[in-house]
Amino acid sequence: MLSLQHVTFSCDDPGRVSEFWAALLGYGRAAAGSSWLATDPRGEDVTLLFNKMAKSETIEVPIHLDINVPDREAALDRVLQLGGSLVETKSYKIGELGDSTTIMRDPEGNGFCLEDPPNTERAHIWNITFACAKPRELGRFWALALGWPDVDIDESIFQKFRDAGVGEPDISGFHLVRASNGSRPRFYFHRREKSRPESYPMHLGFATDDREAEIERLVQAGASVVETKQGTNLTFTILRDPEGNPFCVG
Numbered sequence: 001m002l003s004l005q006h007v008t009f010s011c012d013d014p015g016r017v018s019e020f021w022a023a024l025l026g027y028g029r030a031a032a033g034s035s036w037l038a039t040d041p042r043g044e045d046v047t048l049l050f051n052k053m054a055k056s057e058t059i060e061v062p063i064h065l066d067i068n069v070p071d072r073e074a075a076l077d078r079v080l081q082l083g084g085s086l087v088e089t090k091s092y093k094i095g096e097l098g099d100s101t102t103i104m105r106d107p108e109g110n111g112f113c114l115e116d117p118p119n120t121e122r123a124h125i126w127n128i129t130f131a132c133a134k135p136r137e138l139g140r141f142w143a144l145a146l147g148w149p150d151v152d153i154d155e156s157i158f159q160k161f162r163d164a165g166v167g168e169p170d171i172s173g174f175h176l177v178r179a180s181n182g183s184r185p186r187f188y189f190h191r192r193e194k195s196r197p198e199s200y201p202m203h204l205g206f207a208t209d210d211r212e213a214e215i216e217r218l219v220q221a222g223a224s225v226v227e228t229k230q231g232t233n234l235t236f237t238i239l240r241d242p243e244g245n246p247f248c249v250g
Contacts, residue, residue: 001145002147002207002249003208004146004205005205006046006049006204007046007204008048008049008205009108009201010202011051011052014034014050016107017036017110018037018038021038021048021050023078024082025045026122032049034052035051036049045184055201060131060193061131061194062130062131062197064111064112064128065113065127066125066127067113067115067124068124069123070121070122075114075123076104079104079114084104084105084107086103086104087103087104087105088103090102101114101115102114126184130189130245131192131193132189134243135174135189138175138189139176139187139189141221145218145223146179146187148180152175153174173191174188174190175189200245200246203245204247205236205250206248211237215237225238226239226240231250
């Protein structure tokens, strides 16, 4: 099975972008050759890797991070102080249901969302969110790839929308998979248009005990191989998931 090692950002200035994310999340940071790593000192959240690599400009980002914070307005101000920018805040109120999400971009334009659910003690990465055409099918692929349970979203959530008079919700419009032990991050799949850049600004890096066997398994599940490269310390293979999102297996 795959083990998520890091979320990788393609950067013009890896040091600058890593500084932003480390400050936002309370991570430590360290140089790794020409790259930078930002790591949770508590060991609870995913590591971020910042490489100096080409990337294409995007309007709708294919993959983004959802960040839970104790105070969304305070976090918004913090992002702006650190050199990020505000896109918009979206809110909804349906009966007793309500939520607000603030969409931001980091200093190099990578999109992310700020949310402040109850009982959030510190900033942390809650979701890795994929914009996709078929959330249920893509979620099934990633559940299989990660060895996570493949279950549908709790029907009671949709019933709350029905009770609020929304009508029949489109339950095929989003999907969620998470580790059985409840660890972060979760993988969230949302049906929406996305950019299809030649060089993605963000991708995921995984480790496995047997790279060749894992690649064969992933291809059988619907992934495609791009190429295999020799890095400084390991050999890794670049693949794409069934909707074309790139990821690395080393």
